[in-house]
Amino acid sequence: EVQLVESGGGLVQPGGSLRLTCAASGYTYSSYCMGWFRQALGKEHEGVAEGVAEIHSDGSTTYADSLKGRFTISQDNARNTLYLQMNSLKPEDTAMYYCAAAPFCPAPPSSTWSRFFNYWGQGTQVTVSS
Numbered sequence: 001e002v003q004l005v006e007s008g009g010g011l012v013q014p015g016g017s018l019r020l021t022c023a024a025s026g027y028t029y030s031s032y033c034m035g036w037f038r039q040a041l042g043k044e045h046e047g048v049a050e051g052v053a054e055i056h057s058d059g060s061t062t063y064a065d066s067l068k069g070r071f072t073i074s075q076d077n078a079r080n081t082l083y084l085q086m087n088s089l090k091p092e093d094t095a096m097y098y099c100a101a102a103p104f105c106p107a108p109p110s111s112t113w114s115r116f117f118n119y120w121g122q123g124t125q126v127t128v129s130s
Contacts, residue, residue, distance in 0.1 A: 051110030
């Protein structure tokens with residue numbers, strides 16, 4: 001059974017940092033593209049999570065244009081673990097963050113990624129507020 005379990009969310013002040021972790025199990029981790037997505041409260045009805053970043057099995061990365069420079073995606077294939085380092089956080093970064101797996105990494109734009117990812121975690125809440 002495929003399982004993706006996110007952790008590391010919480011409340012942080014504007015300008016602060018958080019590192020999210022996603023522990024994967026139940027499939028061959030290194031064969032899949034991994035991604036981070038987010039969905040703000042009240043936007044669940046829109047049905048599409050916002051693509052944040054994706055990482056290929058070879059370690060190459062792609063980011064949503066609006067988040068380049070503040071967020072860094074990485075992974076540890078030996079530990080089947082995905083990370084998202086988030087710096088200089090802003091109130092508009094407040095959202096539920098999800099990790100997901102796909103058989104391949106879709107090309108940009110990030111707004112189109114979510115439909116290609118077939119395994120999803122339950123999410124971890126990130127709240128940026130003073």
